[in-house]
Amino acid sequence: MRRRGLLEEDQMEPNGWGSISRRRLLAAAGLAAGSAFLVPGMSRAVRSAALQRGEELTIDLAVEPATLDPALVYESDGWSVVHSIYDALVQLGPGGALEMVLAESMTQVDPRTLEVRLRPDIAFHNGEPLDAAAVAFSIEHIRDPETGSQIAGNFQVIEKVEEVDSLTARLHLSEPAPWLPSLMAPWLVLLPPVYASDPNNDFANNPVGTGPYRFVRWARGSRIVLKRNAEYFGQTAKGEPIAAGVDFRFVPDATTRVTDVVSGTSQLVRGVPYDELETVVAAAEVVEQPIAGCAFVRVPTDTAPFDNVAVRLALNHAVDVDAIIASLLGGNGVRLPNLFVPGGLGYDPDLAPHAHDPELARQLLAEAGYPDGFSTRLAYTTGEREDLAAAIAGQLGTAGIDVELEPVETATFNATWQDPEAAPLRLLTWRPLFDPYTLLSLVISNTGFLSRYDNAEAQALIEAGAIEPDPEERDRVYRELGVVLRDSPAGIYLWSLTSFYGLDRDAPAWTPRPDDWILPLVEDES
Numbered sequence: 192m193r194r195r196g197l198l199e200e201d202q203m204e205p206n207g208w209g210s211i212s213r214r215r216l217l218a219a220a221g222l223a224a225g226s227a228f229l230v231p232g233m234s235r236a237v238r239s240a241a242l243q244r245g246e247e248l249t250i251d252l253a254v255e256p257a258t259l260d261p262a263l264v265y266e267s268d269g270w271s272v273v274h275s276i277y278d279a280l281v282q283l284g285p286g287g288a289l290e291m292v293l294a295e296s297m298t299q300v301d302p303r304t305l306e307v308r309l310r311p312d313i314a315f316h317n318g319e320p321l322d323a324a325a326v327a328f329s330i331e332h333i334r335d336p337e338t339g340s341q342i343a344g345n346f347q348v349i350e351k352v353e354e355v356d357s358l359t360a361r362l363h364l365s366e367p368a369p370w371l372p373s374l375m376a377p378w379l380v381l382l383p384p385v386y387a388s389d390p391n392n393d394f395a396n397n398p399v400g401t402g403p404y405r406f407v408r409w410a411r412g413s414r415i416v417l418k419r420n421a422e423y424f425g426q427t428a429k430g431e432p433i434a435a436g437v438d439f440r441f442v443p444d445a446t447t448r449v450t451d452v453v454s455g456t457s458q459l460v461r462g463v464p465y466d467e468l469e470t471v472v473a474a475a476e477v478v479e480q481p482i483a484g485c486a487f488v489r490v491p492t493d494t495a496p497f498d499n500v501a502v503r504l505a506l507n508h509a510v511d512v513d514a515i516i517a518s519l520l521g522g523n524g525v526r527l528p529n530l531f532v533p534g535g536l537g538y539d540p541d542l543a544p545h546a547h548d549p550e551l552a553r554q555l556l557a558e559a560g561y562p563d564g565f566s567t568r569l570a571y572t573t574g575e576r577e578d579l580a581a582a583i584a585g586q587l588g589t590a591g592i593d594v595e596l597e598p599v600e601t602a603t604f605n606a607t608w609q610d611p612e613a614a615p616l617r618l619l620t621w622r623p624l625f626d627p628y629t630l631l632s633l634v635i636s637n638t639g640f641l642s643r644y645d646n647a648e649a650q651a652l653i654e655a656g657a658i659e660p661d662p663e664e665r666d667r668v669y670r671e672l673g674v675v676l677r678d679s680p681a682g683i684y685l686w687s688l689t690s691f692y693g694l695d696r697d698a699p700a701w702t703p704r705p706d707d708w709i710l711p712l713v714e715d716e717s
Contacts, residue, residue: 248433292429294310307361317399321381429710453475455695468521468691487684489681500679503679525686528542529684537669539670549586556590563591568596570597575619615643631653635649648675
C-alpha cells in the first residue's frame with residue numbers, strides 16, 4: 192500500500208505518460224480525453240468538524256449489489272457491503288495467507304476431510320448463537336438449486352457436513368479440494384439458520400450477520416446504511432470497525448466520486464482514475480493498493496471467428512497493452528501473458544506475453560480467412576472505465592477488427608456470460624487470484640457455469656490442478672496451463688490490477704485489502 196498526499200504533488204507525472212499519450216489512445220476510439228473537475232465550496236475545516244461531530248463514514252462504491260444474499264454476490268462492491276455485515280470462516284490476507292475469522296481453526300484431517308472449529312461465545316446480530324448448525328445451513332443454502340448461485344457447482348464437492356459438536360463441523364468432500372478455503376473466503380459467510388430460513392424475514396434485503404456492522408436500511412438506487420456492532424468480537428485479522436455508522440453510496444461515475452471526496456461529501460471512494468489523482472491529492476489522500484487480480488477480455492471458442500486460434504492470437508497481437516498501462520494506468524500494472532498474476536499460483540515471470548505487432552495480427556487474420564477483418568461487439572460493465580474499453584477497441588480497429596462497444600449494467604453482465612446473443616467479447620477484471628481455481632473452474636473449464644472456452648489440453652491441466660494437494664506441484668501444473676492458455680488464448684490478456692482509493696485527510700485510520708473489498712475496518716498492525 193502507498194499513500195499519496197499533498198507533499199507528493201511535485202512528484203506526480205504530468206498527463207501524457209509514456210510514449211503514447213492518453214489523448215492519442217482515446218482519439219483512436221473516438222473519445223475526448225477527460226479533465227479533472229473540482230467543486231468549490233466546503234472547506235477542510237468544515238469537513239473535519241463534521242467528521243468529529245458525527246462519527247459517520249460515507250463511502251462511494253461504483254456498483255450497487257442486486258441482493259445482499261451472499262451466495263448471489265459476485266463483485267467487489269457487493270462483497271464490501273456483505274463482509275461489513277457478515278463474517279466468513281476465513282479470509283485471504285496479504286500474499287494469499289489463510290487467516291481465521293469466525294473459524295478458530297481449520298484442519299485438513301485427510302485429503303477429503305476438513306474440520307472447522309468455531310470461535311466460542313459469538314452471536315448473530317439478532318441474538319442467535321453461532322454454532323455448527325450455521326455452518327451446515329450456510330453451505331446448504333449455497334448448494335440449493337432454488338438459491339440459484341453461480342458458484343453452487345463448486346460447493347458440490349462438499350458431500351456432507353457433520354456437526355461433531357456445537358462448535359465443530361467436519362466437511363466431507365467427494366475429492367481433494369485444496370482450493371476450497373479460497374472459495375470460502377468470499378462466499379461462505381455464516382447465516383443465522385432460524386432467521387434466514389423464515390421467508391417472512393427476507394434476509395436477502397434485511398441481512399443479519401455476526402459482522403462488525405449491523406444493517407439499518409437500504410434505499411434502492413442510492414445507499415445502504417449500517418451502524419457499528421457494539422458487540423463485535425473482533426481481535427481477528429479482519430480488523431476493527433472505524434465508525435459509529437457507515438453510509439455506502441452507489442456512485443457509478445468516477446468523476447462524481449472524485450468530486451465527492453474532494454468536497455468532503457464522502458470520506459472514502461473507490462476507483463480514482465489515474466488522470467484525476469492530482470485533483471484528489473490537492474485536497475485529500477490517494478491510497479494506492481496492488482490487487483491480486485487481472486484484467487482481460489474474455490474471448491469465446493464456441494462461435495466463429497473466435498473458434499479459430501489464429502484469430503484469438505491476432506486479437507492479442509493487435510492490442511498494445513504496454514501503451515495502455517503507461518498512458519491510462521500511469522504505469523501501474525504488470526502486463527500478463529495469461530490469467531495468472533504476480534503472487535498467485537501459476538504465475539511465471541519468465542513467460543513472455545504476446546508481442547504487440549499489428550502487422551502480424553493482420554497476417555494471422557488473413558491466414559484464418561479474414562483478410563478484410565470482421566465486425567464484433569465488446570461488452571463492459573458500467574462500473575468499469577469506458578476509456579479502457581475504448582482504447583482496446585480502437586487498437587483492434589487498427590488491425591481491421593471493427594468493434595462496437597456495449598456498456599451493460601452489472602446484473603445484466605453477470606447474467607449473460609453464456610448467452611449466445613450477448614456480445615462475444617467482454618472486458619472484465621477478476622479478483623482475488625491468489626488461488627486461481629474459481630476463475631479457472633467458472634470461466635475457463637469447459638464445464639464452467641460462465642464458460643464459453645474449450646481446450647482439451649487446458650481441461651486436463653485444470654482438472655489435475657484442482658485435486659493436487661501439494662502446493663509446489665499445483666503451481667507447476669498451473670504454470671504448464673499458463674503456457675497452453677497463452678498459445679490457445681481464452682482472452683485478450685491485459686494487466687495485473689492496482690486500485691486507487693480517495694481518502695479524506697481527516698478520515699479515521701483505514702486498512703485497504705489485497706482483494707479490493709472496501710471494509711470500514713482497521714487492522715491491528717502491532
